[in-house]
Structure formats: structure tokens, C-alpha cells
Amino acid sequence: MAMLLSELYGKGILTNTGNKVGFVEDIILDFEDGRVARLLLTKIDDLLSTKNTATALSKNSVNFERVKSISETIIIGSEKA
Numbered sequence: 001m002a003m004l005l006s007e008l009y010g011k012g013i014l015t016n017t018g019n020k021v022g023f024v025e026d027i028i029l030d031f032e033d034g035r036v037a038r039l040l041l042t043k044i045d046d047l048l049s050t051k052n053t054a055t056a057l058s059k060n061s062v063n064f065e066r067v068k069s070i071s072e073t074i075i076i077g078s079e080k081a
Contacts, residue, residue, distance in 0.1 A: 003047075003070065005036070012073040013039065013062060021062065021076065030063070036064040039074070 013021040024040035030037040038061040039049070050056040058059055066076040 004026065008036075008070070008074070011070070013041070014073050014075055016068060016075055016077050024074070038063055039067075 008024050008027060010026050012025065012038075015021060024039045025042050026040035026044045027036055028040065028044070029035070029036040038058075041060045041062070047053060047056045047060060062076055063079075066079065067074055068077050069075045
């Protein structure tokens with residue numbers, strides 16, 4: 001099922017155990033693979049202005065591979081081992 005990227009913005013993100021993670025504020029695309037790479041819990045500009053961008057990105061985003069379902073909210077599974 002296809003979905004517009006604009007439909008992801010503002011959606012709540014919950015873990016599959018019901019814990020609230022945050023809301024989609026921005027999206028990182030992987031143009032080489034043609035897919036969504038990460039859902040950001042803060043605006044990309046805020047992350048880029050931090051001292052350690054890599055750490056901030058890790059703490060404030062969700063790898064899209066964790067997404068299990070998308071409807072009114074986005075449900076994610078646990079981190080990959």
C-alpha cells in the first residue's frame with residue numbers, strides 16, 4: 001500500500017508494548033535505495049545545530065526498519081540486535 005510522506009508528519013509513534021516514543025517531526029530519505037531511512041522526533045535543523053550530530057540523531061530518531069504498522073499512529077518493534 002502506497003502512502004504519501006506528508007501523511008507521516010505529526011503521527012504519534014508507539015512501541016509494540018504501548019510506550020509513547022514521540023511524534024514524526026521530520027523524515028530522512030535514502031535516495032540510493034529509494035526508501036525512508038529514519039523518522040525524526042525533532043526537526044532536522046535542531047539536530048544539525050547540536051555539538052554531536054550523530055549522537056543527537058541516534059537519540060532523536062527511529063530507524064524505519066522498526067516500523068510494524070502505520071495507521072492513526074505508527075507502531076514500532078524493538079531495536080534489532
